[in-house]
Structure formats: structure tokens, C-alpha cells
Amino acid sequence: MSGGTISSTLYQYSFSSPQENDKLEKKECEASGVNEDVAPAHWGEFEHLAQSVIDDEVFNDIATAICNSDVVLINGEGCIYDRTRQSRMIFFIAYLAKRFFGKPTALVNHSIVMNEPVLREIAQHVYPLLDDIVFREPDSALACPAGQSRVAADAAYLYEPEPPEQWERSTEATRERNGALWSGGAFDPHKPYACIGGGSVYFRGLRPELDAIPGLVMLCRELQGSVGQVLLTASSAKDLRILEPVSKMLDLPLAGASLPIQCAVNLVGNARVYIGARWHPSIFAHRGGVPVVALSRHTPKMDAFLKQAGIPPSHLDPFSLENQLDDVIGQVRSHLDAGEQLRVKLRADATRLSETTSENVRLLTSSFAPCA
Secondary structure (H helix, E strand, O other): OOOOOOOOOOOHHHOOOOOHHHEOOHHHHHHHOOOOEOOOOOHHHHHHHHHHHHOOOOOHHHHHHHHOOOOEEEEEEEEEEOOOHHHHHHHHHHHHHHHHOOOOEEEEEEEEEOOOHHHHHHHHHHHHHOOEEEEOOHHHHOOOOOOOOEEOOOHHHHOOOOOHHHHHHHHHHHHHHHOOOOEOOOOOOOOOEEEEEOOHHHHOOOOOOOOOHHHHHHHHHHHHHHOOEEEEEOOOHHHHHHHHHHHHHHOOOEEOOOOOHHHHHHHHHOOOEEEEOOHHHHHHHHHOOOOEEEOOOOOHHHHHHHHHHOOOOOOOOHHHHHHOHHHHHHHHHHHHHHHHHHHHHHHHHHHHHHOOHHHHHHHHHOOOOOOO
16 A cells, blocks of 8 residues: 555464463462463453453553554464464454454455364354455355455465576575575576475374374485475475475485575476475465475365366375375376476466455555555
């Protein structure tokens, strides 16, 4: 919005777990039997807690941020699933901003997995209050009755991989500023390579007894024969837990989570294929016309990504790579055999999606927003 400013940002990790000022006194909790964390546990606690915020008893930072804003725009990303604290807090902030502060409020650029009764009840009450609801893929839009929401591509589609000659210059400049862009074994970005990513699915406690490393090692060895180079890409510190050992065992290059965004886009967006369970790297791949083989079992948003991108479903289980190597490599070879014709189509589809991203901020240009 011309002339507008962002007065406050509240990043998800400031409320995915309770901060010190979000907790009641321990003695008080032990005496009353209530939870130490003041975040609402279910829909029935929203109104009472919101009144406590208004009375300046809890969540002072959140209240100040909302009060100082003309519009509250909540970037939900893939953070809303189960009954996690961050899921409940995203909806609570939206409810607080609209119902108690009267601010134009939108929940945008988000997916939701309505797999839990507590979350379902909260969503059913809060969504109808909001001025705008924008999902980043059609599957999640089923959470709202028809006509209550819209679908627009994730804002990550705004990033486009640079052509090789430009990429080489910008990569060298970034290397001079930030040091090496990858660690581990040798890597030549001008020769064919496959990217392998991690995924939050490995760290959600679904299979705590599983060691993911042997399966990833076997997959990397197969890809070295099918594609050539293999570049491991970590999207978070958690990904490094499983990818660093693979890098050391096979002497493979590893791009860490601290890369500048454009460098990450260039690396993934110029690969021959991307394999993983990460949403944003899949978008970077799609933007460059790179086929995605998604490890989508247990991760509905990856199924939704494939559907929106027009890529055939993969039905691959990240917890069973050893038993699915033939399927994975078969999909990789099928994509590679499709050649440049497939890459051109994927790039065109990704460009079309990128043109919808501005819908995420439509509230800022509507009559709800103050004039610049």
C-alpha cells in the first residue's frame, strides 16, 4: 500500500510456545490446578481471555501491536493443524483484533488441516468474523463455506530463479559477503543435480523410533546414478539433524537454512528434480520448472501443492524410503524423460500462480484500509 508502514510484526515462534510473560505464577497454578500457560485451550476460553487482554492482564505485547495498527494481516503459512498452541494463538489473535479491537482483520497465505475437534470448533467461530480469508491452496479452502474465502498462491511464488549467467554473478557476490553457500562435498551448479530436502513430518513425533538417515542415504546413492550430483537442502535447523549425517557419510554438498532467499531459490530452481516434504522449496522448484517428487504421506499440504501445481500425486512415505526406492527413482526418471517440454509447462503454470499472490494483501487496498 503506497505510503503505508508495517508497525508491528509477531513472528510465529513468539507464540508457538509460551513466553515468560504468557505464564501464570507457578504457585498459583499448583493451588488452582490450572495450566501455567495462559493461551486459550479451546473456543470456550476465547472471550474470557480476550477480556483479560483488554484489562491489561495478559498478552500486553500483542495488545499493543494490535492497538497501534490500522489493519491486522495474519500470515498463517502452514502453521494451523492439530490443536497446537500456535494454531490456537493464530485464531485468538484474529478474534481479539476483530471482535475486541474492531480492526480490519485478515488471515491470509495459509493452509489448515482440520483434523482435530478443538481446532475445528475454533475455526468455525473465528473465520466468519474476519474481513478477508485467503488460503494458499484449494484443499484448505474447504474449511470455509463457499463464498467466505478465496484462494491465492503462496507469496513465495513471487521469487523467480535467476538465469544461469546472472545466477553465477549474484552467487559469487553473495559468497563474498556471506562465505560459502554450501558445505561438504564438491558441487558444480552448471552440471545436472538433484535436490533433496527434509520436512517437518520427520519431527512431529509420528514415528519417534524411526531413523530416517539410512533411507536418505540409499536414496542419495540411487540419485547419483540417475541424475549425477546430489545437493542436500536444509530448510531449518531440524532438517540438519538428518541431512548433516547424510552429507558426511556420502561427502555430499549441503546448503543450510541460513542461505539468502534468492540463493535458495536459485539452487532449487535450477535443479533437475526436487525430492522432499518442504512446501517453500517445492515452490522454488516449481517456479524454475523443476519437477517435484513429494514425500507427501502424512503431509496433506504437499498433496495440495502437487494438485495445485498440476504434478501427479506421489503417494510416497518419508518413513519408508528404503521400501520405495524403485517408485521414487521411477518418478524421477519419468520427469527427466519428459524433458524441457515438462519444464516449460511447469514454469508457465508457476508464473500464472505468481500473478495471484497480490490477493493476499487485498485488504490493504480495500475500503477497510486508511487512505495513503
